[in-house]
Amino acid sequence: ALAGAWRRILRGRAGRISVAAATAAVAGYEYDRHCRASAVARTLRAFWTIAVISADYKLNFRSERGIEYLNSVHERAARRLLACCRDNGGLFIKFGQSIAVQSALLPPPFRRELSVLYDNAPSVPVPQIAPVIERSFPGMAIDDLFVDFSPEAVASASVAQVHTARLRSDPLQKVAVKVQKPEIQLQIGWDLFALRTCARLIELAFEIPIMWSVGEVESRLREELDFEREAHNSELARRDLADLGDSGLRRGVYIPRVFWEATGREVLTTEWVDGVSLVHPQQLARDGWSNREIMQRMVSLFAFQIFVTGNVHGDPHPGNILVRQHPDNAHAREPQLVLLDHGLYVRESRAFRRQYAEFWRSAMLNDRRAMKRIAQSWGMADAGMFSTMVSLKPPQLSSRAHRARKAAESKSAAESKSATESEGKDRGSRRSHFDRQMELKARAVAAL
Secondary structure (H helix, E strand, O other): OHHHHHHHHHHOHHHHHHHHHHHHHHHHHHHHHHHOOOHHHHHHHHHHHHHHHHHHHHHHOOHHHOHHHHHHHHHHHHHHHHHHHHHHOOHHHHHHHHHHOOOOOOOHHHHHHHHHHHOOOOOOOHHHHHHHHHHHOOOOOHHHHEEOOOOOOOEEOOOEEEEEEEEOOOOOOEEEEEEEOOOHHHHHHHHHHHHHHHHHHHHHHHOOOOHHHHHHHHHHHHHHOOHHHHHHHHHHHHHHHHHHOOHHHHHHEEOOOEOHHHOOOOEEEEEOOOOEEOOOHHHHHHOOOOHHHHHHHHHHHHHHHHHHHOEEEOOOOHHHEEEEEOOOOOOOOOEEEEEOOOOOEEEOOHHHHHHHHHHHHHHHOOOHHHHHHHHHHOOOOOHHHHHHHHHOOOOOOOOHHHHHHHHHHHHHHHHHHHOOHHHHHHHHHOOOHHHHHHHHHHHHHHHO
């Protein structure tokens, strides 16, 4: 009976078309999964996620529903975005990390949910990364370059994973071998296409100007996948520290050495350094490190790069900074920062460094006219958005939706004047964490 039903389906034109379409879909899915590292499926997942999040905001983000409900919309969006980044992996992990650090612009749920992406990403077995090493060094295998190559990755990030080993040429030297994951080169074109398309959809749906940044993000991500460039950046940062840093900075910060004989476009070999990542603040506290001392060294390091050398580490998230006991001090506790992952650097001109210093000074003095003048000289018509990122104040958007929402909030505030004092206090206690933080930051900047 089943065979007969199947034959009847195949006799009809619609049945034959359906079977052909189903067969093509299955074949396409398998080809994409096995030959293209699921690049198409990952792109479609990203489109679907952005569409669902956009629809949720368009339909449900209404001020009259109250702060708690609006926060629930943010939380749903953040969880959906996190699930997409985790399922897609690869560069989507890096996209999520970039969103997580925008605490001055985005509601707290985005930072809270997406910050888990700083933890280790899934690693791949050594047999899968062996071809990456072999094509980077033609005619050589892992055992020709290293001894004691760890069978498991000790760390795994969005686009690469790290193994410990010892150099074949110097067996006493322990090294960190960073190997690009084999699927990244197959996925990058599709991932950047998804980034461009999603950014365009967000800009059209919410009138938020973000497309201007996409070209810069694309070029920087492609640079970050060139590990030879990362090695050169690392050596430049070491030279800057040695030649231009003061004694305190040279003692407080360390950058691991590069071993060029085992470094290529997809493989980077550096000195292994033990330390505790800033991703683990509880461990730092148990080890007795002072947050104050750590932050002093961090501020000194990045102020040195931004305002003195102009060679600035472009990805200073907590996972790229370690804290260790200074190796030359055996008598007292002395923290030393270890700066990792030099794949993304920004080169600043002398003129820009001077202007940026003036911009910060103007921000601290709340000199809006000077801030606007400097931002406009950089081609930023909306100086307010840039000053928001610097001064950590809540953004002031100018879209029609934002103006309508502000009008509704003003009307609601006027109607609430007849409420009792106790009700007013209750409303104040229910303000979002974001609102409270922004008010505190605004007061801090005003006090300066």
